[in-house]
Amino acid sequence: MSTTPLLAAHALAIGHPRRTVGESINLQLAGGEVLCLLGPNGSGKTTLFRTLLGLLPARDGQIEVAGQPLARWSRSQLASKLAYVPQNPALPFAFSLEEVVLMGRIAHGSPFRQPSRQDRALAAEALHSLGIAHLAERACTEVSGGERQLALIARALAQQAEVLILDEPTSSLDFGNQLRVLDCLSSLRARGLAILLSTHQPEHALRIADRILFLKQGQLIASGGRELITPAALARLYDSDEALIAAGLGMHMR
Amino acid sequence: MPSSTLPTTTRSSLQPVLLLGLVLLLLLAVGGSLISGAYPLSAHQAWQALLAGPTSVGTSVDTSVGSSLSNAAGSELSTVVWQLRLPRIAAALLVGMALATAGATYQAMFRNPLVSPDILGVAAGAGLGASFAILAGLPLVMVQFAAFGGGLLAVSCVVLVATRVRHHDPILAMVLAGVAIGTLFAAGISLVKVLADPSVQLPSITFWLLGGLHAITLTDLALVSPLLFGALLPIWLLRWRINALSLSDDEAASIGVDVRRLRLILIACATLMTASAVAIAGIIGWIGLVIPHAARLLAGAEFSRLLPATLLLGGSFLLIADSFARSVAAIELPLGILTAFVGAPAFLLLLARQGRSA
Numbered sequence: 281m282s283t284t285p286l287l288a289a290h291a292l293a294i295g296h297p298r299r300t301v302g303e304s305i306n307l308q309l310a311g312g313e314v315l316c317l318l319g320p321n322g323s324g325k326t327t328l329f330r331t332l333l334g335l336l337p338a339r340d341g342q343i344e345v346a347g348q349p350l351a352r353w354s355r356s357q358l359a360s361k362l363a364y365v366p367q368n369p370a371l372p373f374a375f376s377l378e379e380v381v382l383m384g385r386i387a388h389g390s391p392f393r394q395p396s397r398q399d400r401a402l403a404a405e406a407l408h409s410l411g412i413a414h415l416a417e418r419a420c421t422e423v424s425g426g427e428r429q430l431a432l433i434a435r436a437l438a439q440q441a442e443v444l445i446l447d448e449p450t451s452s453l454d455f456g457n458q459l460r461v462l463d464c465l466s467s468l469r470a471r472g473l474a475i476l477l478s479t480h481q482p483e484h485a486l487r488i489a490d491r492i493l494f495l496k497q498g499q500l501i502a503s504g505g506r507e508l509i510t511p512a513a514l515a516r517l518y519d520s521d522e523a524l525i526a527a528g529l530g531m532h533m534r
Numbered sequence: 535m536p537s538s539t540l541p542t543t544t545r546s547s548l549q550p551v552l553l554l555g556l557v558l559l560l561l562l563a564v565g566g567s568l569i570s571g572a573y574p575l576s577a578h579q580a581w582q583a584l585l586a587g588p589t590s591v592g593t594s595v596d597t598s599v600g601s602s603l604s605n606a607a608g609s610e611l612s613t614v615v616w617q618l619r620l621p622r623i624a625a626a627l628l629v630g631m632a633l634a635t636a637g638a639t640y641q642a643m644f645r646n647p648l649v650s651p652d653i654l655g656v657a658a659g660a661g662l663g664a665s666f667a668i669l670a671g672l673p674l675v676m677v678q679f680a681a682f683g684g685g686l687l688a689v690s691c692v693v694l695v696a697t698r699v700r701h702h703d704p705i706l707a708m709v710l711a712g713v714a715i716g717t718l719f720a721a722g723i724s725l726v727k728v729l730a731d732p733s734v735q736l737p738s739i740t741f742w743l744l745g746g747l748h749a750i751t752l753t754d755l756a757l758v759s760p761l762l763f764g765a766l767l768p769i770w771l772l773r774w775r776i777n778a779l780s781l782s783d784d785e786a787a788s789i790g791v792d793v794r795r796l797r798l799i800l801i802a803c804a805t806l807m808t809a810s811a812v813a814i815a816g817i818i819g820w821i822g823l824v825i826p827h828a829a830r831l832l833a834g835a836e837f838s839r840l841l842p843a844t845l846l847l848g849g850s851f852l853l854i855a856d857s858f859a860r861s862v863a864a865i866e867l868p869l870g871i872l873t874a875f876v877g878a879p880a881f882l883l884l885l886a887r888q889g890r891s892a
Binding site: 330334335357360370374376384386387391394435 | 642645646647700771772773774775777778780781782783784785787788789790791792830834835836838
């Protein structure tokens with residue numbers, strides 16, 4: 281495609297102030313595309329996401345959002361481009377799910393404003409599209425981990441960003457909710473959103489990804505389409521036994 | 535399949551009823567406070583004195599209605615109501631609202647319902663300032679200034695240290711710095727106490743640290759009110775946005791909030807409120823911890839709804855506690871002791887109730 285990618289990284293080095301976690305990372309993500317990141321624990325997936333979101337400074341290289349360098353975007357402008365669903369966040373207070381989802385609207389406008397009717401409508405629509413409208417008034421401390429995760433995705437939708445970055449969005453969900461989230465991500469792709477997610481389940485990548493990246497020890501060791509997912513490649517990625525992986529995949533995919 | 539329409543938000547629809555109830559509680563507390571104390575008044579007498587106004591001392595109180603009050607008694611009544619009770623009621627409301635709001639703000643900001651306004655060392659700083667001023671034999675107004683300055687100084691030190699330290703969790707860094715600097719200032723208070731003259735200065739310091747509204751004058755209120763309301767205004771305006779700080783820093787930033795800036799604004803406002811309140815009333819504990827907790831049970835965690843409930847409940851609670859302190863014994867009880875006696879069990883009760891409902 282010739283259109284400007286919504287999110288792009290060139291020769292990106294990521295890490296913390298005293299430690300480089302990964303380098304030479306290149307990626308591009310366009311609207312209507314699902315990019316799936318696979319990698320073992322500690323391979324730098326969350327660090328990469330935080331860097332792409334501007335939450336952690338890049339150690340080297342460039343990040344561009346809608347063709348503009350990341351640094352040119354203010355925090356609130358960036359929120360209308362990129363939305364983030366972190367992994368297992370803790371909520372210390374018993375906000376209702378509707379209140380959690382409404383928070384996606386906080387930075388849209390003056391710092392002093394209160395939620396408008398339109399904000400409430402967008403939150404309601406987001407809750408509905410994830411099938412949790414009936415839980416709108418329930419406290420986030422009272423619903424299941426899966427339902428809380430769905431509320432966070434709903435918050436990202438209410439934010440109306442063009443790119444969704446989801447850090448292992450299915451990791452705390454039961455099988456039914458996993459499928460519901462994947463189905464929802466597919467329909468969001470159909471609406472033209474760009475989706476970047478990490479997962480520990482290769483079959484999820486097979487199910488929804490247009491492109492797949494393998495991240496190992498901070499290096500992108502492979503990128504491509506669904507054909508990338510083979511027992512041999514996964515065995516290399518996870519330092520595991522190929523037969524074991526093949527058996528595991530077979531069991532999951534049957 | 536879930537229905538396509540959202541259920542009506544019951545909490546939102548109950549909010550006006552709740553606020554009305556809390557306003558009634560506040561009015562009752564004001565009424566109760568007017569008639570209680572060392573000079574007991576009937577409700578009728580208090581009402582008459584209120585209607586007569588502050589300027590008409592001794593001349594027009596109720597002669598038309600044929601009251602039994604003599605002019606002298608009317609004058610005394612008017613003095614009690616207008617010069618003693620009402621300023622003190624205003625002080626209790628202001629201090630209660632300020633401490634409770636600062637507590638709610640700190641709790642939201644530090645993502646912890648067990649945080650009190652003292653978390654960043656305001657109370658210890660104010661206590662040290664006041665103790666120093668008493669040791670130096672300064673007049674009351676200077677003691678108040680020193681308390682205010684000490685409170686601001688302690689929090690400034692904490693913020694400065696916390697922003698210099700590169701910690702992976704900025705909140706934790708700030709809380710730890712608050713603990714350390716609070717301890718340092720508390721040690722300073724102990725040192726001043728050791729140095730103080732045990733017959734005059736030491737009792738003054740101890741009494742000041744216990745907190746109370748007995749010494750507050752109209753001038754104090756006039757000085758402190760602009761600070762309190764000036765600090766409340768940004769908190770009130772930012773009340774929806776403040777919710778974002780209860781998320782992780784990453785989440786708050788990703789929904790578009792400048793976390794560092796918002797947190798600094800709120801720390802400045804909440805500290806200003808606490809330091810102003812402590813400067814005129816001494817250290818009154820527990821309100822900033824218990825009231826937001828209770829308000830959260832009534833109004834929910836969402837800050838736009840929590841804030842008005844906290845303001846009303848905080849004002850009412852301190853006013854009721856102060857009326858009690860004035861009238862329960864022959865001598866006036868220090869307010870800090872009373873709020874602790876009421877606050878700590880109330881807190882345990884709330885904790886137990888919350889545990890059951892969770």
